[in-house]
Amino acid sequence: MAYILRRLAFYLVAAFVAITLNFFIPRAVPGNPAEIILSKYQNITPQAFKAIEQMIGGAVGTGSLWSQYLHYWNDVFHFNFGVDLTDYPTPVSAMLDQALPWTLILVGTATVIAFLLGTGLGILAGWRHGGFLDRSLPVWMFFQAAPYFFIALILVDFFAVTHHWLPVGQGYNGEVTSPGWTWAFLSNAIEHALLPAFTIVLTSVAGWMLQMRNVMITTINEDYVIAAQAKGLSKRRVIFTYSARNALLPQLQGFGLALGFVVSGALIMEIVFSYPGIGYLLLEAVQNKDFPLMQAIFLCITFAVLIANLVVDLIIVFFDPRARAREAA
Amino acid sequence: MKALANIWRNLPLKAKVGVGLFGFFLLAGIIGPIVQPYDPNAQTPLTLAAPSGQHWFGTTQTGQDIFSQVLTGIRLTLELSLLVGVIVTVVSVLVGVTGAFLGGVWDDTLSLITNVFLVIPPLPLLIILLGYLPDQGQTPTILVLSLLGWPWGARVIRAQTLAIRGRDFIDASRETGEKNWRIIIFELIPNEISLIAASFVNTVLYAIGASVALAFVGLTNVNEWSLGTILYWSQTDSALQVGAWWWYVPAGLAVALIGTSLVLLNSGLDELGSPRLRATRGTARVAGHRIWPTDPTPVLAQLQASRGRIGSFLYSFSRRSMLEGNAAGGDL
Numbered sequence: 001m002a003y004i005l006r007r008l009a010f011y012l013v014a015a016f017v018a019i020t021l022n023f024f025i026p027r028a029v030p031g032n033p034a035e036i037i038l039s040k041y042q043n044i045t046p047q048a049f050k051a052i053e054q055m056i057g058g059a060v061g062t063g064s065l066w067s068q069y070l071h072y073w074n075d076v077f078h079f080n081f082g083v084d085l086t087d088y089p090t091p092v093s094a095m096l097d098q099a100l101p102w103t104l105i106l107v108g109t110a111t112v113i114a115f116l117l118g119t120g121l122g123i124l125a126g127w128r129h130g131g132f133l134d135r136s137l138p139v140w141m142f143f144q145a146a147p148y149f150f151i152a153l154i155l156v157d158f159f160a161v162t163h164h165w166l167p168v169g170q171g172y173n174g175e176v177t178s179p180g181w182t183w184a185f186l187s188n189a190i191e192h193a194l195l196p197a198f199t200i201v202l203t204s205v206a207g208w209m210l211q212m213r214n215v216m217i218t219t220i221n222e223d224y225v226i227a228a229q230a231k232g233l234s235k236r237r238v239i240f241t242y243s244a245r246n247a248l249l250p251q252l253q254g255f256g257l258a259l260g261f262v263v264s265g266a267l268i269m270e271i272v273f274s275y276p277g278i279g280y281l282l283l284e285a286v287q288n289k290d291f292p293l294m295q296a297i298f299l300c301i302t303f304a305v306l307i308a309n310l311v312v313d314l315i316i317v318f319f320d321p322r323a324r325a326r327e328a329a
Numbered sequence: 330m331k332a333l334a335n336i337w338r339n340l341p342l343k344a345k346v347g348v349g350l351f352g353f354f355l356l357a358g359i360i361g362p363i364v365q366p367y368d369p370n371a372q373t374p375l376t377l378a379a380p381s382g383q384h385w386f387g388t389t390q391t392g393q394d395i396f397s398q399v400l401t402g403i404r405l406t407l408e409l410s411l412l413v414g415v416i417v418t419v420v421s422v423l424v425g426v427t428g429a430f431l432g433g434v435w436d437d438t439l440s441l442i443t444n445v446f447l448v449i450p451p452l453p454l455l456i457i458l459l460g461y462l463p464d465q466g467q468t469p470t471i472l473v474l475s476l477l478g479w480p481w482g483a484r485v486i487r488a489q490t491l492a493i494r495g496r497d498f499i500d501a502s503r504e505t506g507e508k509n510w511r512i513i514i515f516e517l518i519p520n521e522i523s524l525i526a527a528s529f530v531n532t533v534l535y536a537i538g539a540s541v542a543l544a545f546v547g548l549t550n551v552n553e554w555s556l557g558t559i560l561y562w563s564q565t566d567s568a569l570q571v572g573a574w575w576w577y578v579p580a581g582l583a584v585a586l587i588g589t590s591l592v593l594l595n596s597g598l599d600e601l602g603s604p605r606l607r608a609t610r611g612t613a614r615v616a617g618h619r620i621w622p623t624d625p626t627p628v629l630a631q632l633q634a635s636r637g638r639i640g641s642f643l644y645s646f647s648r649r650s651m652l653e654g655n656a657a658g659g660d661l
Contacts, residue, residue, distance in 0.1 A: 010441075010444065010445075011448070013441070013445060014444075014445045014448050014449060017445050017449070018449050021449075021454070022457075025457060025458060025461060026461060137596075138343065138346075138589075138593060141589055141592040141593060141596070142585060142586075142589045144588075144592060145534070145585055145586075145587075145588025145589040145591065145592050146581070146584065146585030146588060146589075147538060147541055147542060147545075147560075147581065147584055147585070147588075149542070149545055149560070150560070150577070150581030150582075150584065150585060153564075153569060153577055153581065154578070154581075156569060157569060157572075157574055161569060161570070161572065162572075210596065214599070256448075257447055257448070259450075260447075260448065260449065260450035260451060261450070261451070261452075263450055264450050264451060264452030264453070264542075265452075265538075265542075267452065267453070268452070268542045268545065268546065271545075271546070271564075272564070282453065282456065282546075283546055286456060286460060286546055286547065286548060287547065289460065291457075291460065291461075294453075294456065294457050294460060295457060297453060298453040298454060298456075298457050301450050301453050302449055302450060302453070305448060305449075305450050306448060309448055
C-alpha cells in the first residue's frame, strides 16, 4: 500500500499546485485582472461584469487574498467554476458536462489504441531489429513530428472534402439524428469519430513505437532472454513473457508522463474537426476571452491526466513483481 | 575542426539527414526575408490563386503571396524555438545538476517541483497564461514556453548527474580540494554534454510544436508571420472549405519537416551513445534462411521443422533440400 499511497499523495500535491496556480495566475499578472479582462472584452454587459467578479472570488480587493483563496477552494470543491461570460447565465460546469464525454471517449479510446498498436509494433521492430518495420521508422517519425492539426487538415481534405467518404466535422449530424442511446445516433457519432480517432492514432503511434523498440533492443540482449532461448522455449513465449513484459515497464511509465502532451495535441486536433469536445470549447473560450471557462477547462484536463496517471501507476504495480513485493511487505 | 569532422564521420546516417534537413530550413530562415519575391503583407487582386510560376505556393484570400509568408514565417518560428531551447536548456541544467549534486532537502524539493510540472498538461496552462498576459507579441510566448518547458530536461539531467556523482574522478577532484562549482563546470557538465545536446534538440522540437499550436489557436500576434499564424489564417478564412490546399500545406509541411529533422537528429544521437540501437542490416542468410540476431543459433534440421507441414512438403521437391539434407547428414 505504501507505494500507492505515496503516489496518491504526489498526485494530491500536483492537484493542489494546479488549483493554486489557477487561483494566482489572474492575480499575478500586472494590473487589475478584472480590468484586463474588461479591456479585452469589448461590449461588456453588467451581467458579464458580475460573472467576472464571481470568477475571481468576489471583486478584487474585497477581503484579504487569503480569504479569497479559501473562498476559491470552497468553490472548487463544489465544482462551482463561475458563470460563462459569452453564454451568460449558463454555469461553466454545465458546459463542461456537455463537452467532457465527447473528448473522454474519443481521445481516451484513440490514445489507448495508439498505445497498444505502437507498443505492439515496437515489440516487432525491436525483435526484428534491422528488419523492414525497423527501417520504416523515419516515415513514422514524420507523422510524430508533424503537428496534429496539420495531419488532421490533410486527412479532412482527402477523405471528407475531396472524396466525401467521411463527414467533414462535428460530433454528429444534427439534421439526421439527435443525441440519445439509439443506434441511429451512435452509428452516426462513430462515423464522425473515425477520422479524428485515426488522426490521433497516426500521429501518436510513432512515439510509443520508437520507445518500445529501444527498450526491447536492450532487453533482448539480457542474459535471461538468452537463457530462455537456450531452454528451447517457443519464440512467442520468449518475445512476450520474457522480453516484452520487462520492456513494458518503462513504456508504461512513459505513457503516464507523455499523456499530458498527447491530450494537449488531441485538443488542438478537435478544433480542425469542430468536434464538440473540450478542445473545441477551449478554442471558443479563447476567442471570446471567456476566462472562467478557460480556467475550468484547465483544471478539468489536469484532473483527467492526474487520474489517468494514477491508473497507470496501479497497472505498473500489477505488472511489476518487484513493486508488488514492496506492496506486500 | 578535425574533431568536428571526426564527429561527423561517426554520426549515423539518420543524424546526417537530420542535420542536412535542419540546415536547409535554417538557411531558408536566414536568407528567406532577403530573397522573398513579394512583401508577405502586400494584398493583390489575384486572390486564391493556385501555385504557379509567379506565385510558387499560390496566394491567400486577400492575394498575399504564400511563398513569401512561409519564408518569413520560418525565420520567426526558428528564432523563437531556438531561443526557447537555449533558455530551457540552461534552466534544466541548473535545476537538474543543483538538485542531484547537493542532494538532501534541495534534491527532494527540486525533484518534487519538477515532477509536479511534468504531470500537469502544458498546453491548457500555456493558453491561460498567454490569455492573461496583456501584450501578445513574441516575448510573452518565449517566456511562457520557457517557464513550462524545463522539467523534462531537468529530470533526465538529474538522473545522469546522480549516476556520475558517485564516480571516482569526482571524488578525486573533491579530495584535491576543488570547489563545488569547479567540479560541476569542469568535471560534471562535460560528461553530460551529449545528454544536454539531446535535451536541447527535444526542447526546440517542443517549442516549435507548442508555438505553432498556440498561433493556430490565435493566441500569439496573428499579424506577425510565423508558420503558425499562416495556418491560423488559413483556418479562419476556411481554406479547407474552398479547397485552397496550397494555403496550409507548405507551412504545415515545413513544421513537419523541421520536426522530423530534429527527431532524426535525436535518435541519431541516441544511437551514437548506445550503438546497440543502430538499425544494422541484422539478417544473415544461412542455407537460404534469414537468420535474425535474436534467433537461436541455427540448426539445419530445426530450420526445416520450422517450415511447417505444407512448406516442408513443397520444399522437399526443391534441389536445395537434397543438398541440405546431405550437409546435415540427413536420411537421404
